[in-house]
Amino acid sequence: MIIKEITIRKLKMTMKHPFTTSFGTFQDKDFLLLEVKDELGNTGWGESVAFHSPWYNEETLETNIHMIRDFLIPLVLDKEITHPDEVSELFANLRKNNMAKSTVEGAIWDVYAKRNKMTLAHALGGVLAKIEVGISIGIHEDVNKLVETVRGFVEEGYKRIKVKIKPGYDVNVMRELRKHFPEVPLMADANSAYTLADIEILKELDEFNLTMIEQPLASDDIIDHATLQKQLKTPICLDESIHSLEDTRKAIELGSTKIINIKIGRVGGLTEAKKIHDYCMERQIPVWCGGMLESGIGRAHNIALTTLPNFILPGDTAGSSRYWEEDVISPEVVVEEGYITVPTAFGIGYEPNMKAMNKFTVEEMHFNA
Numbered sequence: 061m062i063i064k065e066i067t068i069r070k071l072k073m074t075m076k077h078p079f080t081t082s083f084g085t086f087q088d089k090d091f092l093l094l095e096v097k098d099e100l101g102n103t104g105w106g107e108s109v110a111f112h113s114p115w116y117n118e119e120t121l122e123t124n125i126h127m128i129r130d131f132l133i134p135l136v137l138d139k140e141i142t143h144p145d146e147v148s149e150l151f152a153n154l155r156k157n158n159m160a161k162s163t164v165e166g167a168i169w170d171v172y173a174k175r176n177k178m179t180l181a182h183a184l185g186g187v188l189a190k191i192e193v194g195i196s197i198g199i200h201e202d203v204n205k206l207v208e209t210v211r212g213f214v215e216e217g218y219k220r221i222k223v224k225i226k227p228g229y230d231v232n233v234m235r236e237l238r239k240h241f242p243e244v245p246l247m248a249d250a251n252s253a254y255t256l257a258d259i260e261i262l263k264e265l266d267e268f269n270l271t272m273i274e275q276p277l278a279s280d281d282i283i284d285h286a287t288l289q290k291q292l293k294t295p296i297c298l299d300e301s302i303h304s305l306e307d308t309r310k311a312i313e314l315g316s317t318k319i320i321n322i323k324i325g326r327v328g329g330l331t332e333a334k335k336i337h338d339y340c341m342e343r344q345i346p347v348w349c350g351g352m353l354e355s356g357i358g359r360a361h362n363i364a365l366t367t368l369p370n371f372i373l374p375g376d377t378a379g380s381s382r383y384w385e386e387d388v389i390s391p392e393v394v395v396e397e398g399y400i401t402v403p404t405a406f407g408i409g410y411e412p413n414m415k416a417m418n419k420f421t422v423e424e425m426h427f428n429a
C-alpha cells in the first residue's frame with residue numbers, strides 16, 4: 061500500500077450542551093480530521109483528539125498540525141506500507157505527540173481495512189457484533205439537575221453512568237446519586253483533581269459501591285495512585301497517566317490501577333491500544349474505551365477497538381446525538397438500549413457526510429506524493 065495524498069481538515073463544531081470537568085467548561089470543539097488516499101484510490105479517515113488548549117495533556121490542535129505536517133506526513137507519504145502496525149515503527153524516533161501520531165495511524169488503519177475488504181473491527185481482531193456503552197456526564201453545580209440528567213440516560217438504557225467529580229463536589233454528589241439509583245453501575249472521574257492529602261475524602265467514596273474511580277490523582281502519576289489504591293476498596297482506573305504499554309505494565313506492577321481506560325489518541329494509536337488490551341487480557345485486568353468528545357470519525361475508531369474481547373466494561377462512546385445536532389458521518393452512531401451495533405461496512409464502517417464536513421471545515425491542507 062502506498063499513501064499518495066493526505067488532507068488535513070480543521071473543523072469547528074459546537075456541542076449541544078457545555079461539558080464541565082474539574083479543569084473547566086467548554087462547548088466549542090475545534091479538532092482535526094485527516095484523510096489519506098492510497099494508490100488505488102481508497103480513502104481512510106482519522107481524527108485528532110487533541111483539544112484547542114493543553115488542559116487534558118500537553119498536545120493541542122496546533123501542535124498536532126505542526127507534528128503531522130512537518131514530521132509525520134514525510135514519514136508515510138509515498139512510502140510502501142504493508143501493514144498499519146508498521147506506522148508506529150516509522151514514528152518510533154519521535155517522542156510523545158501521541159494524539160498527532162494516532163491521527164495519521166488511524167487513517168492508515170481505515171484505508172488498510174478498506175483495501176482488504178474488511179471491517180476495521182475485523183482487521184484489529186475484534187469479536188463482538190455489538191458493544192455495551194455507558195455515558196460520561198459533566199459537572200452540574202445543581203445536584204438535583206444532575207439527578208434528572210442521570211435519570212434520563214438511565215432510562216435510555218446506558219449500561220453505566222460516569223460522573224465528573226472535583227473537590228467539594230464528590231461525596232455529597234455520589235451519595236445523592238446512590239440514593240436515587242441504588243442498582244445502576246456508577247463511577248466517578250476526577251480528571252486528576254485530588255492529591256494524597258485528600259485521601260480521607262476519597263476513602264469515603266468506598267461507601268457507594270462504585271465500579272471504579274477514574275484518575276483521582278495527578279495526570280502523570282503512578283506512584284501516589286499505588287499508595288491510594290492500597291487504602292481504597294474501590295478500584296482505581298487510570299486514564300491520563302497511561303500513554304503506552306510500558307506505562308500500563310508499570311502501573312499494574314506497582315498496583316496503581318485495577319482497570320485501564322484505553323484512549324486511542326492518548327496511547328499513540330490503534331496498534332499500541334491493541335498491545336495494551338492484549339497485555340491486560342493476559343493479566344485479567346479489565347479495560348474499557350474512553351472518549352474525547354469525538355466526532356463520528358473518532359467514535360467509529362473507538363467502536364472498532366471496543367470489539368476486542370477484553371473490553372468487558374462499557375465505554376464512554378455515547379451516540380452522535382449526545383453532543384452533535386449533526387455529525388460528520390453517515391449513518392450517525394446510534395445507541396439502542398445501551399448497545400451500539402458494530403457497522404459491517406468495510407473500514408471504520410461509516411461514510412463521511414461530506415456536506416456536514418464541509419459546513420464545519422474552517423481550513424484544509426493538502427499534501428501530495
Ligand code: OSB
Nearest residue numbers: 116196251350351352353354376
Ligand atoms: O476524562 O474521560 C475523560 C472528555 C474530554 C476529556 C477527558 C474525558 C472526557 C470524558 C467524556 O469523560 C467522554 C466522551 O463522552 O467522549
Ligand code: MG
Nearest residue numbers: 249274275299
Ligand atoms: Mg477520564
